[in-house]
Amino acid sequence: MDFSGYGLKRKNPADITDNPITMFSRDWALVAAGNRERFNALTVAWGALGTAWGNGRPLAIIFVSPSRFTHEFLEREKGFSINVLPVEFRKIMGYMGSRSGRDEDKIAESGLEYAFTERETPVFTQSRLILNCEKIYSHTIERDRFGETLKSVYAAPVFKGVDPHTVYFGEITDCWARD
Ligand SMILES: Cc1cc2nc3c(=O)[nH]c(=O)nc-3n(C[C@H](O)[C@H](O)[C@H](O)COP(=O)(O)O)c2cc1C
Numbered sequence: 174m175d176f177s178g179y180g181l182k183r184k185n186p187a188d189i190t191d192n193p194i195t196m197f198s199r200d201w202a203l204v205a206a207g208n209r210e211r212f213n214a215l216t217v218a219w220g221a222l223g224t225a226w227g228n229g230r231p232l233a234i235i236f237v238s239p240s241r242f243t244h245e246f247l248e249r250e251k252g253f254s255i256n257v258l259p260v261e262f263r264k265i266m267g268y269m270g271s272r273s274g275r276d277e278d279k280i281a282e283s284g285l286e287y288a289f290t291e292r293e294t295p296v297f298t299q300s301r302l303i304l305n306c307e308k309i310y311s312h313t314i315e316r317d318r319f320g321e322t323l324k325s326v327y328a329a330p331v332f333k334g335v336d337p338h339t340v341y342f343g344e345i346t347d348c349w350a351r352d
Contacts, residue, residue, distance in 0.1 A: 174291045174347070179298040181349040186231035189348065191302060193222035196257060201266050204235055205287070205295040206246035206253040212287075212295040214280065215243040216270025219338070220255070222345075226309065231345040233306050236314070236338035242274040247308075247341060252294045255343075257302040290347060301351040306343025313339050 176182075196202065197220035205214035219236040226232075233255055237244050247253055258266060265283050272279055280287065286298045290305045297303070314337040316327065327337060 174288070176288065176296075176298060176303075176349050179288070180351050181298070181300070181303065182352065184348045184350045186304070186345040186348045187229065189222065189302070189350070191222075191257070193220070196302075197221070200257055200260075201270070203256040203258065203266065203269055203285075203297055203300075204237065204243060204247075204253055205256060205297065206243060206250050207295055208250065208293060209289060211246075212280070213243045213246050213274035214256075214269055214285075214295070214297070215241050215274075216266050217255075225342070232309075233304050233343045233345055235341050235343070237341065238338045239313075239336045240334060244339065247339070250294075250308075252292055252305060252307045252346075253341070253343060254290070254294045254296045255302075255304040255306060256297040256300040258297065258299060259301050262299065292346065296349075300349075303349045304343075304345050305347035306341075307346050308341055309344045310342040311339055313337055 201216050201218050203214045204217050221234040288298050294305050
């Protein structure tokens with residue numbers, strides 16, 4: 174898809190220069206999934222970029238709890254997008270990460286602008302980096318497989334009501350970045 178009208182250029186995923194640790198933990202990202210009729214998005218701070226199952230096959234990995242409305246869309250659809258927004262969208266990211274699309278039309282309320290990739294995945298066009306991912310593997314975190322330091326993670330007050338996350342591995346099929 175040509176997103177040059179939004180100031181976004183196609184990029185080879187191998188040329189992504191973001192530090193994947195700070196990209197998720199510090200900058201956060203919006204994960205969007207759904208279709209033209211209905212889609213949803215949430216803020217994520219857990220994620221990874223890397224490779225597996227092939228010759229440098231580029232992957233993005235996200236962790237989304239089944240308690241999130243976006244989880245329904247992630248389960249239903251073939252793909253999802255990871256959208257990294259400029260710092261001035263911080264407040265909107267906070268909103269997208271504290272309210273549920275089950276209760277309100279977050280996309281309309283946020284004022285975020287969106288479009289769809291050729292794979293019909295929703296993306297946010299004000300992003301500085303967009304990854305279109307096709308799901309290639311997923312599994313649910315198993316509590317009894319945590320190492321010592323993480324054993325109590327879902328017992329922490331911050332995780333009250335949060336089910337163990339589903340881990341989605343997405344192959345990065347397309348990437349766009351702002352200069
Ligand atoms: C900074 C930040 C990071 C977050 N990271 C994640 C995450 O990695 N995975 C997750 O499932 N929820 C995460 N959340 C929580 C969801 O974004 C939040 O529950 C959201 O309201 C879910 O929206 P939804 O129900 O419309 O999908 C995060 C929230 C914030 C504010």
